[in-house]
Amino acid sequence: MSTGSPSSRRSSLPLRARLATTVGGAAGRASRLAGRGDGSVIGGVIGLRLKPDLLSLLARGRQIVLVTGTNGKTTTTRLITAALGALGQQVASNAFGANMEAGLVAALARAPDATMAVLEVDEKYMPAMLEATGARVVTLLNLSRDQMDRAAEIWLLARRWRAALAAAGCRVIANADDPLVAWAAGRARQVTWVAAGQRWHDDSWCCPNCGSHLRRDGEDWYCGECPNRRPPVSWVLAGDEVIDPTGRSRPLDLVLPGRANRSNAVIALAAADVFGVGVTQALGALQQVRSVAGRYTQVQRRGCDLRLLLAKNPAGWLEALDILTPAPVPVLLAVNAQVPDGRDTSWLWDVDYRRLRGRPVFVTGERRIDLAVRLEADEVAFRLAGTVDEAVDLAHSQSMDVIANYTAFQQIRAVLGRTV
Numbered sequence: 001m002s003t004g005s006p007s008s009r010r011s012s013l014p015l016r017a018r019l020a021t022t023v024g025g026a027a028g029r030a031s032r033l034a035g036r037g038d039g040s041v042i043g044g045v046i047g048l049r050l051k052p053d054l055l056s057l058l059a060r061g062r063q064i065v066l067v068t069g070t071n072g073k074t075t076t077t078r079l080i081t082a083a084l085g086a087l088g089q090q091v092a093s094n095a096f097g098a099n100m101e102a103g104l105v106a107a108l109a110r111a112p113d114a115t116m117a118v119l120e121v122d123e124k125y126m127p128a129m130l131e132a133t134g135a136r137v138v139t140l141l142n143l144s145r146d147q148m149d150r151a152a153e154i155w156l157l158a159r160r161w162r163a164a165l166a167a168a169g170c171r172v173i174a175n176a177d178d179p180l181v182a183w184a185a186g187r188a189r190q191v192t193w194v195a196a197g198q199r200w201h202d203d204s205w206c207c208p209n210c211g212s213h214l215r216r217d218g219e220d221w222y223c224g225e226c227p228n229r230r231p232p233v234s235w236v237l238a239g240d241e242v243i244d245p246t247g248r249s250r251p252l253d254l255v256l257p258g259r260a261n262r263s264n265a266v267i268a269l270a271a272a273d274v275f276g277v278g279v280t281q282a283l284g285a286l287q288q289v290r291s292v293a294g295r296y297t298q299v300q301r302r303g304c305d306l307r308l309l310l311a312k313n314p315a316g317w318l319e320a321l322d323i324l325t326p327a328p329v330p331v332l333l334a335v336n337a338q339v340p341d342g343r344d345t346s347w348l349w350d351v352d353y354r355r356l357r358g359r360p361v362f363v364t365g366e367r368r369i370d371l372a373v374r375l376e377a378d379e380v381a382f383r384l385a386g387t388v389d390e391a392v393d394l395a396h397s398q399s400m401d402v403i404a405n406y407t408a409f410q411q412i413r414a415v416l417g418r419t420v
């Protein structure tokens, strides 16, 4: 783990790598000044073009945590970063979800003195990023369908994770309640199993090992045809409490809402434990996290308190519907179908919207008509709105929850201002 002091890391980089980070950093700053996002990706792209192995060079000598899974990556990355911050050292992180190679490069280049880094990684890139960074810890949250047009890929992905983790020497923190994740981590040399729960079962009815039907018995799951079963866990999310490996139970008391975030928090505690951060200390840090890259933020708009929730896929919509403020607080739903969202909106039919009955519902976004048809089928009354402001005016309410998918969320943030 030692390749010189942190301050000498930058000067110890080969000349071309130093040039690549300098030019990449300048491009990132220029992009920020031009108002084009936070500039993190463009800087990384340019740096990598000049020096294709820049990520390995920047990762060298640092202790790195990779965070991956279909849902909760950005939040869990933020929580682990907060927990490791309790050690009093600088922690590098791609806090705004730029989770492919260029985003990782930018995050490390921005913090040359950080000895630790917590990096969110896109599911598909995890094996390559693990190899490039030599990460000490990999956390696997869950694995489910992200977009209809990628449906068949999760099995292939689980297989790639399994091979990569078997080959690497890292510690894996894995959600034992997700059978695909458990299988993917099943050959890793060191695994910390966490009972983090699984709300979305639709993508894991079959045994990843043999293809037979998986049986479920309460929290337990097992295959009737092969030895594949839920591994014994050392960390448990039990309601609103965490049970640590010694069996001690503590209330989580998070500001971030919902079961999904409690699950992310328990994974974060298990990851922090690897670095010697005790549960009490780590928990104190997690309780300070109030919003994550604009999510869960409250914003005032035309006299109405808006609470922003991001939901990128069916599992994410279920989680968001779970944490809505109780009726009669109105809800605005916003759906787009640009490339990052998936072009196909048929996933809308996988989500049960009936719990929205009996409260004011507004529908916006580029694909609001698709969503409207879906709500009709679930007999949920709604009104169409061209914009967030129009919905706010129609609602005449002091507060409103907003659930949006990826690009719809970004558009709403842009309208409400980047401070969100």
Ligand SMILES: [Zn+2]
Pocket: 207, 208, 209, 210, 211, 212, 223, 224, 225, 226, 227, 228
């Ligand atoms: Zn089986």
